[in-house]
Amino acid sequence: MGKFLKVDNNLFHERQKESFLKYVLGNKWLYILLAPGMIYLIIFHYVPIYGILIAFKELNVVKGIWESPWIGLQNFNYLFNSEAFYSILKNSLGFSFLRLLLGFPAPIILALMLNEVRSIAFKRSVQTIIYIPHFISWVVVAGIVSNVLAPTSQGVLNSILGVFGVQPVNLLIKPEYFRQVVISAEIWKQAGWGTIIYLAALSGIDPNLYEAAIVDGANRLKMIWHITLPGIMSTIIVLLILRLGRILSNGFEQIFLLYSPMVYNVADVFETYTYRVGLQEGNFGYATAVGLFQSIVGFILIVGSNKFSKRGNKEGSLW
Template identity: 50%
Template structure:
């Protein structure tokens, strides 16, 4: 509770900066004394050259992560649920969710090492087959794929934990009855396991859609460069450059507020659709 109060609720007061012209050299008092400018900074962002580019990149990167990452965790959970050897199952679980505990900075460093043009493993294989080294992180054609694959690798194991926990609540008698009726393992997973964890799937999907505009600021910031801005520049990195690098606090705050309003609309819409489909929502 204390964490959320300090880092989430108290900072909400700063939203008023988006509706004022704040100079970083005027001090904290400028928040109260500066002139109100209404939606000036919002309009400036909407008319900005970067608007459609950062919106497209944010939605595409987040969409790819949701498209590939969400079912990957579910599929891994279903496969692990079918493993009967407890020792092997625990080893696979440990190896798969270990990357979740690795710092994003370390993950970015690993990606750079593996894809390095000088000593990277991938380029070593490319050269061994007679090709030329490829600057993967500086090529717009590869950057999004690298970002999504590293995200799936880092999160797939952790995402299976909730599904496996939900599967333990399914009545074992249903599986026994299915076996008596001659249902295969695949049929049991499709007609018993999946319906049994549908409420959990629905809640996690709603939360994932609500976070669709969070495309992974830290990893993008650590891996991108001006050569891939066209495919990598997202709302958060744009806010970082405008707010901290250029000291345009009011403008950066307005962009952040706009992003959060869209996120709220997405999560409310996803919850409404889930309710209409008679699925479990988050409220």
């Protein structure tokens, strides 16, 4: 009996295999088209994931990753016992907190305001202009920021403050202002562009809802609160999940281009630290361990926050 079953099983698998093969051959062009992208993905995304082994090895460049001797969790022991780690963790969370508090709502508020504008010409002009900074590199934005903040007659900010009798001050080298400066620069660069997705969601709200609300005597703020905001809530939640998943990621360029030794103690984040110890000091294993910690926390957060929001509402989850 058992023997028969086994044979049957084999037959079944064989047939499925055959029909799968047949399917692939019959649709060979689809798989040929798919191949370059998948091969690319494996080489440039999955091979570096394999490269994470560097964190657990004493990397010998001649021998390669596989042949290099194991050192276990040594790098992680060192990481979790170093003071630098806690300072970087604190800084990364500090930037992220400000970004969630100010940067995240900025495009939402901007989109809500644009949505209230009735003059199409005005709306178009505002949109056209606020999208522009997205196309400008961080190098140029950093140049603009240091210009605007310059403690001389060239600096707009100090010129304005000067009118009110405030002494010129360079915010870029003040540790207590540095994070606010970076987040403000991010808002200048990206908030306008960020409105696109919300405006798209806003255009999907049924206009009948507003008509009904007007009949019921609702005022504008009430309509925003009860119709407009709920209408874009699922978009907000999806973007918030993505944001939470990146809570330890602050981006390299804006901080690297604006910071200086005067503000290292508040400005150094995972990205800049990994770059410095890994590429400038050549400590590959340790820098990989730092990066791995960041990746794992990000992964857990994004999976976790998606689960959490799934419980609340189906629409607002990523998958």
